[in-house]
Amino acid sequence: MNNLSFDPNWVSPPGETMLDILEEQNISLSTFADHMDTSIESINSLIRGNTIINKSLALQLEGFFGVSNDFWLTREEQYRFICEKIQSENINWLKQLPIKFMISNGWIGDVEDKVKACLDFFNVTSIKNWKTKYSSETHGLAFRTSQTLSSDESAVATWLRRGEIIAHSIQCKPWDKSLFESSLDDLKKLSRNKNPKDFLPRLISKCAEFGVAVVIVPTPPGCRASGATKFISDDKALLLLSFRYLSDDQFWFTFFHEAGHLILHQKTTHIEIQNGNVDEQEHEANAFAAEVLVPYTYHKELINLRSNQRRLIKLAMELNIAPGIIVGQMQYLGIIGFNYLNSYKRKYNWEDINSVYYE
Structure with missing residues (x-):
């Protein structure tokens, strides 16, 4: 199996090759079934890849199609190998995703084919595309x-x-x-x-x-x-x-x-x-946000605020922002400790x- 180096997004069963030959030679499925001494249902199972091609079956196919049994055995081997690889990849991918959270929050349905549900969620056709x-x-x-x-x-x-x-x-x-x-x-x-x-x-x-x-x-x-x-x-x-x-x-x-x-x-x-490593653009975005909320020209006043809570409220009104934002900036700048004045911060809940x- 080490020589099987290709990695397609999908794989067709050997039955697809059989259908191509049957169509090319204008041979019906019933004629194929009669020659193989089996039922149409069994032929359909073979074509869909649900029946494993062993040595005996490969010899029968050789007799009907005139294609060597080695070809059918190799085709079968390749198909099963890639199916296993795809199945393993699917399992590993699902393990990486927060499936339970996605289902509980209604992001995907609780369906049997979770691979398809996740591919649809991400709007991609394959894990490789994802x-x-x-x-x-x-x-x-x-x-x-x-x-x-x-x-x-x-x-x-x-x-x-x-x-x-x-x-x-x-x-x-x-x-x-x-x-x-x-x-x-x-x-x-x-x-x-x-x-x-x-x-x-x-x-x-x-x-x-x-x-x-x-x-x-x-x-x-x-x-x-x-x-x-x-x-x-x-x-x-x-x-x-x-x-x-x-x-x-x-x-x-x-x-x-x-x-x-x-x-x-x-x-x-x-x-x-x-x-x-916070890059330059992150520093720029941090500085941008800080300047919009509490401009640098107010930093000296922040230092003088410290524990003067009345002045804190007045400054918040002047800047048209919530007092908790000023507290957050004072903490970030090291003017006060992170456990100080937190009562001014508003807490939210997910229901609202x-x-x-x-x-």
Whole structure:
């Protein structure tokens, strides 16, 4: 078997070769069955590949078709070898995917043929196509999450694909970089709304006016992503968020970080996942988000705030952002500890978030 080096996406059984010869010579299946001294049902089983061709059967085929029994035995051997290889690949692929999560969240049905269900979910025709399409997007990309967490590429690809599916259902005007960038100061005012039921529909609607489909998708096990951006067409961008930490400071910083990628880095895919090396574009997106939310000119005032909570509230009103965002930036800059002033951060829940898309 070591000489079988080809690796097709599919393989036809030896019966396909038999059908070709029968058709070429204008021989009916019943005539073939009579010669083989068997039933039409058995011939159909042979043609579909459900019957194994052994030495005895190969000699019968040689007698009827005039093709050597070695040919039929080799054809059978190749077919079984590739079938086993494909089956093994299918099993390994399914093991990589968060199948239980996908089923429990209704992303795919709980069907027997899970390979087909997953191929349909990813809108690809084969596992090879899937690897080509999604590995290029999830392998070696970049970002921003805790370095203590791991991230599985298949889980990330699944999360990204779910975002694409929802984004396709969001009606958007054509992508307009200038209008989107000029809208950011108004968009950050939405952070002062306490409930996702209130601010998410408005955020989604406003961004759609500039060609940006904002989508919220919970991450499956193994996916440690906080956000992602990609263009799903020339005129439509996906801005995908995971609401990973369910707090306002994390959510809004991630949103404006992703907005920074769309504005600064042309039409390239970015996925914020764990990586020891944060590249230049990630630093740029971080700086972009920080400047939109709390401009650098206010950093001296942040240092002077420290424990003056009344001034914190006043500054939040002046900047048109939630107080929790200022706390998050003060923690990030090392002005206060990460356990300090967290009561100003708003916490969200998935029931309110999911209601935006599913009610």
